[in-house]
Amino acid sequence: MSLKDWLIPQDKHFFDLFEQQAEVLKQAADHLYCMIENFDDIKNMCHKMKTYEHAGDDITHSLYQLLNKSFITPIEPEEISRLATGMDDVIDAIDDTSRKMFFYDIGTTDKYMLESAKLIRLQAESLEQAVLGIRDMKNPKKISDHCIEINRLENLADDVLAVALQDLFKTNDAIRIVKFKDIYETLEFTTDRCEDVANVLGDIAIKHT
Amino acid sequence: MSLKDWLIPQDKHFFDLFEQQAEVLKQAADHLYCMIENFDDIKNMCHKMKTYEHAGDDITHSLYQLLNKSFITPIEPEEISRLATGMDDVIDAIDDTSRKMFFYDIGTTDKYMLESAKLIRLQAESLEQAVLGIRDMKNPKKISDHCIEINRLENLADDVLAVALQDLFKTNDAIRIVKFKDIYETLEFTTDRCEDVANVLGDIAIKHT
Amino acid sequence: MSLKDWLIPQDKHFFDLFEQQAEVLKQAADHLYCMIENFDDIKNMCHKMKTYEHAGDDITHSLYQLLNKSFITPIEPEEISRLATGMDDVIDAIDDTSRKMFFYDIGTTDKYMLESAKLIRLQAESLEQAVLGIRDMKNPKKISDHCIEINRLENLADDVLAVALQDLFKTNDAIRIVKFKDIYETLEFTTDRCEDVANVLGDIAIKHT
Numbered sequence: 001m002s003l004k005d006w007l008i009p010q011d012k013h014f015f016d017l018f019e020q021q022a023e024v025l026k027q028a029a030d031h032l033y034c035m036i037e038n039f040d041d042i043k044n045m046c047h048k049m050k051t052y053e054h055a056g057d058d059i060t061h062s063l064y065q066l067l068n069k070s071f072i073t074p075i076e077p078e079e080i081s082r083l084a085t086g087m088d089d090v091i092d093a094i095d096d097t098s099r100k101m102f103f104y105d106i107g108t109t110d111k112y113m114l115e116s117a118k119l120i121r122l123q124a125e126s127l128e129q130a131v132l133g134i135r136d137m138k139n140p141k142k143i144s145d146h147c148i149e150i151n152r153l154e155n156l157a158d159d160v161l162a163v164a165l166q167d168l169f170k171t172n173d174a175i176r177i178v179k180f181k182d183i184y185e186t187l188e189f190t191t192d193r194c195e196d197v198a199n200v201l202g203d204i205a206i207k208h209t
Numbered sequence: 210m211s212l213k214d215w216l217i218p219q220d221k222h223f224f225d226l227f228e229q230q231a232e233v234l235k236q237a238a239d240h241l242y243c244m245i246e247n248f249d250d251i252k253n254m255c256h257k258m259k260t261y262e263h264a265g266d267d268i269t270h271s272l273y274q275l276l277n278k279s280f281i282t283p284i285e286p287e288e289i290s291r292l293a294t295g296m297d298d299v300i301d302a303i304d305d306t307s308r309k310m311f312f313y314d315i316g317t318t319d320k321y322m323l324e325s326a327k328l329i330r331l332q333a334e335s336l337e338q339a340v341l342g343i344r345d346m347k348n349p350k351k352i353s354d355h356c357i358e359i360n361r362l363e364n365l366a367d368d369v370l371a372v373a374l375q376d377l378f379k380t381n382d383a384i385r386i387v388k389f390k391d392i393y394e395t396l397e398f399t400t401d402r403c404e405d406v407a408n409v410l411g412d413i414a415i416k417h418t
Numbered sequence: 419m420s421l422k423d424w425l426i427p428q429d430k431h432f433f434d435l436f437e438q439q440a441e442v443l444k445q446a447a448d449h450l451y452c453m454i455e456n457f458d459d460i461k462n463m464c465h466k467m468k469t470y471e472h473a474g475d476d477i478t479h480s481l482y483q484l485l486n487k488s489f490i491t492p493i494e495p496e497e498i499s500r501l502a503t504g505m506d507d508v509i510d511a512i513d514d515t516s517r518k519m520f521f522y523d524i525g526t527t528d529k530y531m532l533e534s535a536k537l538i539r540l541q542a543e544s545l546e547q548a549v550l551g552i553r554d555m556k557n558p559k560k561i562s563d564h565c566i567e568i569n570r571l572e573n574l575a576d577d578v579l580a581v582a583l584q585d586l587f588k589t590n591d592a593i594r595i596v597k598f599k600d601i602y603e604t605l606e607f608t609t610d611r612c613e614d615v616a617n618v619l620g621d622i623a624i625k626h627t
Contacts, residue, residue: 064408068415103374165521174383174592178390181596199482206486273617277624312583383592387599 011074013066015135021059021087022124022131028052028094029124033117035098036109042102049098056091060084075134079204086197087127093190094120100186104179112164116187119153119160123194126150130201143205150198157191220283222275224344230268230296231333231340237261237303238333242326244307245318251311258307265300269293284343288413295406296336302399303329309395313388321373325396328362328369332403335359339410352414359407366400429492431484433553439477439505440542440549446470446512447542451535453516454527460520467516474509478502493552497622504615505545511608512538518604522597530582534605537571537578541612544568548619561623568616575609 028049035045063084067077101109130146133139164184168177237258244254272293276282282289310318339355342348373393377386446467453463481502485495519527548564551557582602586595 064412065415068412099371103371104378105375162517162521166523169522169593169597172593174596175378175381175386177593177596178383178386179378203482203486206483273621274624277621308580312580313587314584384587384590384595387592387595388587 014063014074014080017059017063017066018083018087018131018134019128021056021063021084022128024052024055024059025087025091025094026121026124026128028056028091029117029121032094032098033114033121035101036113036117039101039109046098046102049095053091053095056088060088075204079200082200083197083204086193086200090124090127090190090193090197093186093193097183097186097190100179100183104183106179106183110164110180112160112167112184113187115160116157116164116184116191119157120187120190120194123150123153123191123198126153127194127197127201130198130205134201134204137205137208140205140208144202144209147198147202147205150194154191154195157188161185161188223272223283223289226268226272226275227292227296227340227343228337230265230272230293230300231337233261233264233268234296234300234303235330235333235337237265237300238326238330241303241307242323242330244310245322245326248310248318255307255311258304262300262304265297269297284413288409291409292406292413295402295409299333299336299399299402299406302395302402306392306395306399309388309392313392315388315392319373319389321369321376321393322396324369325366325373325393325400328366329396329399329403332359332362332400332407335362336403336406336410339407339414343410343413346414346417349414349417353411353418356407356411356414359403363400363404366397370394370397432481432492432498435477435481435484436501436505436549436552437546439474439481439502439509440546442470442473442477443505443509443512444539444542444546446474446509447535447539450512450516451532451539453519454531454535457519457527464516464520467513471509471513474506478506493622497618500618501615501622504611504618508542508545508608508611508615511604511611515601515604515608518597518601522601524597524601528582528598530578530585530602531605533578534575534582534602534609537575538605538608538612541568541571541609541616544571545612545615545619548616548623552619552622555623555626558623558626562620562627565616565620565623568612572609572613575606579603579606 031045031049031052035042035049063080067073067080067084070077073080126146126149130143130150133143133146161184165181168180168184171177240254240258240261244251244258272289276286276289276293279286335355335358339352339359342352342355370393374390377389377393380386449463449467449470453460453467481498485491485498485502488495491498544564544567548561548568551561551564579602583599586598586602589595
């Protein structure tokens with residue numbers, strides 16, 4: 001058994017875990033969109049979201065264990081750590097929105113939440129494509145393009161938040177303002193965390209250009 | 210004088226400082242619990258908390274100075290930095306809750322705040338035990354167990370926050386909602402910061418398993 | 419052409435970009451102070467702030483591209499990354515305050531906002547001086563002094579926030595409380611981000627003492 005044969009399975013395992021994490025992230029983003037679109041049976045929907053959050057935790061934990069036991073890694077240890085933590089932060093932020101919609105007993109969602117969730121779902125799709133690209137690194141340009149798209153979607157989410165808040169403050173219902181402001185901001189915060197992941201992926205891609 | 214003799218005192222100094230920082234963190238957590246339990250003479254209690262916050266700052270500063278002047282460190286420089294900053298962030302978060310209880314003039318505390326502060330105090334105890342363990346590294350398994358316990362307590366704090374917010378939003382007092390929500394969230398944020406420290410300690414332990 | 423000649427222009431480029439970023443940061447801080455002082459034509463003032471934010475993004479992006487393509491860097495890659503991200507975070511935080519003042523339609527600013535913006539402007543000036551100092555590193559003591567000053571200003575901002583919140587909660591206008599609390603906190607958050615940058619600059623200076 002050559003040194004190379006011994007190393008490759010290790011590498012493969014890193015990319016397998018990253019792809020699993022990106023898949024869980026996309027499922028969580030899809031589920032969030034469904035929750036906001038239908039806004040029905042929120043307690044169970046919120047409970048199901050928690051299963052994605054736990055799945056994400058488990059994968060992050062496995063990535064750290066693998067990292068701490070590996071002498072040689074396919075990408076920089078620092079980047080593995082940033083990528084694992086970054087994707088976990090996105091999933092946590094999605095779960096936060098889900099829990100807040102339930103706890104705050106908001107009664108109804110609105111077009112701003114749906115629009116934000118749509119942007120998060122699009123980011124999650126680009127993010128998965130970018131993660132798939134780092135395994136063989138045959139097309140770093142394509143990875144960079146996905147990252148640019150994720151940044152573009154984040155800017156759109158800023159605009160959605162701006163209009164949502166301007167609209168919200170037209171009402172005089174302070175409690176509604178507190179609840180909706182928090183949910184809008186958590187949605188926008190989620191798109192920021194996606195951008196963080198895109199920045200890590202962009203850094204990895206640029207080194208292979 | 211052998212190289213080893215020359216190195217040991219330096220190492221000893223790092224661990225001395227970390228143990229001092231963990232001790233200050235525990236004192237701050239104890240003080241927060243007392244503040245919430247008795248909720249009396251808040252101005253002075255808040256002032257005393259500030260002394261812990263300053264003590265923590267001084268130790269963090271000393272750790273960074275020692276790190277920047279050391280050629281050889283007992284654990285990775287990156288881990289020293291993360292551990293020092295992490296413990297400082299916990300102490301800052303505890304001080305934030307203390308200050309908010311004073312500034313917001315909340316009049317009374319409640320069972321959710323007390324329960325959260327209890328969880329923080331338990332985390333601080335586990336954290337100190339884990340920090341004591343990294344000096345000789347004779348029992349990495351015990352360090353990991355403390356870290357798992359800190360994570361478990363953080364999950365409980367999430368649940369306390371959930372119930373607290375659900376309960377809070379039953380009232381129609383918007384100003385009370387703003388104040389209490391902020392304090393509940395700062396308490397929960399504190400348990401997240403403890404978890405960050407546990408993750409650093411867990412990383413250190415796993416390398417010595 | 420000697421190796422040294424080949425390296426110097428690269429180094430120069432890093433410092434050029436850092437100085438440009440510090441300059442944009444100072445312009446943004448000045449603009450924020452003017453917005454709060456005059457509080458007129460907010461939509462256009464907010465729009466102009468966005469141009470600083472975009473300029474900051476472009477410089478950060480250039481720094482990362484340069485970093486990812488450089489084999490040898492004048493300061494540690496980790497420090498370049500922390501410094502670039504840190505200054506970008508300050509500019510983003512300044513822009514956040516600007517946008518919130520516009521979106522929340524607050525009607526008027528107050529002495530606490532002006533005082534906080536003044537502290538941010540002073541921090542930005544010290545920060546620029548410290549950044550100018552890292553190019554030749556002839557006077558690390560002077561860099562450290564600027565960093566200590568930035569920390570001192572951050573402590574003052576904490577006190578401004580404390581008094582501002584105590585004052586704010588005397589009113590019974592919940593919506594005003596939500597809006598002003600958020601703006602006060604974003605201003606104080608900005609001074610924290612300046613302190614983060616000062617800590618990076620202080621680390622760089624201490625290594626050359």
